[in-house]
Amino acid sequence: MIDTFYNLDALGTPQAFLLALLIGIGFGFALDRAGFSSSRRLAGVFYFTDMAVVKVMFTAMLTAMLGLSYLSAAGWLSFDRVFLMPTIYGAQVVGGLIFGVGFVMGGWCPGTAASGAASGKIDAVVFLAGAVGGSILFNELFPLVKPLYSLGDRSLRFIYEDLGVTRAMFALGLTTVGVVVFWLCEWVEKLRNGRSPYLGSPFLKAFSVAYIAAAAGLLILEPGPNAAVAGTSGAAAAESDLLAALDRADDHVEPEELADRLMAGEPGLTVVDVRPVDEYAAFHIRGAINVPLAALAQELESRRNVGAIILYSNGMTHPAQARDSLQRQGFANVFILTDGLVGFRARCLMPVSLRAEPLDSAAAARVNAWRAYFSGGGAAAAASATLPAGAAVPKLVDTAWLADRLSASNVKLIDLRPQPDYNTAHIPGSLSLNVESLRGNIGGVPSMLLPASMLAAQFSLMGLEPPDTAVLIVGDKLHDATLAAMAFERLGHRGYAILAGGFTKWLAESRPVDAVLPHARASNYPSPEPPNAFTADYREVAAAIGKPGIVILDVRPAAYYSGEKSDEARAGHIPGAINRPYTEDVDKSASFKPTEELAAAYSALIPDKQTQVIVHCRTGHQASQTFFVLKHLLGYADVRWYDAGWTEWATKLELPVER
Structure with a gap:
């Protein structure tokens, strides 16, 4: 597929500048070879003495039209990916008149003037100087001519759609008109000058036949006329509705409106900055x-x-x-933001004291609220761009902390609730993750945390980067968040946190x-x-039995620890293990109990925080919660996670069991 530098967001690259230079050189060479470096020859078209301008321009237009049409028909080019100038009647009519008068008076247009200047024509240099001066004048007077700039704006229009014909039919018609114009130009030149280089020549005949045949060939590549016209009529009707909406500026959103909608947290609102990434990083809404x-x-398909x-x-x-x-x-x-980021800054973020017109108290309060929210006037705004690299992030964050950083580009939200709950509603920007996708059968043992390479691949699909801060969000299963946290532990990703109270709060x-x-x-x-190095396998656990300075902590419910209940190969517990069910660390709202209460409970079980603690349950899921409490909330120095747990231990008959 042929693409454009515009669509590749590469207009400012060295490759684009080099190609522009080469195209410019080629264009100038073609103009010079066509004799367009002579103002006399250019002006001759207005006196019907030299029709070269008309012939060259029609040749260029027909060649471009037919070439693009064939590329499109072959599937090599999509017109949706080519920038086409919109139709603005007022600006184009007035601009065309000014351009035409200037062409007659000066004998040059900007392109031919550059060619003439390169050939040493003084009048071309003067013309270019006037063009530069006119551009500066236009820029300075733009506020006065701005209404004209959008007068009769009809956005993008195609003549063939307005005529109700297909693109191929229009191409054939315009090509036929062009061929007639070629013959008329030759006839006019013979009438005025007494001679014509091509009138009646084999070249002009072959040229005419070749172009008409090329245009007719497009009819073969398009659907039948009835279907095509019907389809075009439908497209024209849709286009008409679209253009009517554009005329009413229905597609514009004013800066003040956007500011209010963002501050209100409008559901489903997606604001897209299309600038280069470095400009976005420097400042964005x-x-x-x-x-x-x-x-x-592609990226916005899910929001279509x-x-x-x-x-x-x-x-x-x-x-x-x-x-x-x-x-x-x-x-x-x-929709598009009226006046872009420049307008947003001027209308929403400019301090009240710097405005040309005084504001009443209500308007001033509104501006101050916008400034506080968008431009660093408070903690929320300060945190909105990005979380500083290396910033210390607590492993438990509250809803206010997250709300202040909700739009930070390097804060990624991961929602671990069931898919139907996520689909119904979630915190804006949250990525859904099934926590069980982080586990699999490893060496015959089910529900083991996946290897680092597989976890890294999954993080890649989610767009996570090592510097990101991931916030884990749950509903009523806090241990889902701590299990996901173990994936971050395995990858050495320190920047993660659990949202206290979860989505419910x-x-x-x-x-x-x-x-x-x-x-x-x-x-x-x-x-x-x-x-x-934070996990333990069954060999390490077996070696730790009865060893001073090591505690094996079984976090299963008491009935499973004692052997009263069992849904594994054997009942009971690892000899010497102590029991504190994981459920005792959370309250009725599925939040962690106060840290002081947890510290008191665990200090009675494990007084020395330098003690190595090996935690386990059946499959590691519940034990991950206790691991999180001991390591991140209470500060125990050496906590290990036996994720294969009792599921593996009970099946290995050579390992001891105590009841």
């Missing part, structure tokens, strides 16, 4: 995600016609182009939720070497 122009359709998608850049050109492309691909929920506090699937771009998470 709180809550916005960064998606390259080339990847918009779900909620509202608002695009912005520094100005409005790139978002408008992206909006047009997305709308033609079936996105009916795409977040929802009870009326904090924002939505049901939108988040944007997640795959990463390349590294697999650490050597393997982790």
Whole structure:
């Protein structure tokens, strides 16, 4: 598929500049060879003495039209990925008149003037200087001419759609008109000059036949006329509705409106920054995600016609182009931010004291609230861009902490609740993860934590990076979060935390939720070497039995510890193991009990925090919670996790069991 530098978000790359230079050189060479470095010849078209301009321009237009049409028909080019100028009647009519008058008076257009200047033509240099001066004047007077700039804006229109014909039919018609124009130009030149280089020549005849045949060939590659016209009529009707909406500016969102909607936590609202990643990292609107122009359709597919998608850049050109492309691909929920980031900063973030017009108290309070939320006026705004690299993050964070950092690009939310619960509502931006996907059958033992390489591959699919801070969110099963935490432990990923109170507390506090699937771009998470040193296998556990300075802690319910109940190969417990069920560490709301209460309970069992503690349950799931309590909440120095647990121990008949 042929692509463009615009869609690849590579307009500013050295390759793009080099190609632009080569195209410019080639274009200038072609202009010079066509005689367009002479202002007399260029102006001759207005006096019907030299029709070269008309002939060359029609040749270029027909060649481009037919070439692009064949590329599209062959599937090598999609017009949705090519930037096409919108139709703005007022600006284009007035601009065309100014351009035409200037062409007649000066004998040059910008491109031919550059060619003439390169050939040493003084008048071409003067013309270029005037063009530069005019551009500067236009820039300075833009506030005055701005209404004209959008007068009669009809967005992107195609003549063939307005005429109700197919693209191929229009191409054949325009090519026929072009061939007639070629012959007329030759006739006019003969009439005015007494001679014509090509009139009646074999070349002109062959040229005409070749172009008409090429245009006719497009009819073969398109559907039958009835189906094509019917399809085009439907497309034209849809286009008409779209253009009417654009005329009403239904596709624009004012900066003030966006600020209010973001602060209100509107469900389903997706704000997309299409600028380069370095500009996004330097500053972006709180809550916005960064998606390259080339990847918009793919990355936003899950949000097609779900909620509202608002695009912005520094100005409005790139978002408008992206909006047009997305709308033609079936996105009916795409909007652009009026005046872009520049307008947002000027209208929402400029201090009240610096504004040209005084604000009343209500408006001033509104601006101050925006500034506090978006531009660093408070802790929330300060945390919104990114969490500082290496920042210390507690292993338990509360809902206020998360709310302040909800839009930080390096804070990733992982929702561990059942899929139906997640689908119904989740914290905006949360990624869904089935915690059991982190475990598998290892060496015949079920429910073992996967090797680091497999966990790294899964983290890569979720778009996680080593510097990210992952916040684990549960419903009523706190040990789901601690089991997921063991995956982070295995990968040596220190930046993770569990949301205290989970989704239940977040929802009870009326904090924002939505049901939108988040944007997640795959990463390349590294697999650490050597393997982790926080687990223990059955050999190490067996060697620890009766050994001073080591405690084996069985966290299963008391009835399973005693052997009264069993759903494994053997009942009982590892000799010398002590018991504290994992359920005793949480309260009725599925939150950890106060740290002081936990510390008192465990100090009675294991007074010395330097003692090595090996925790286990049946399969490691419940024991992961006790591991988290001992290591991260209470600060025990050497905690090991026997994740194979009683499931493995009970099946190995050579290992001792106590009841």
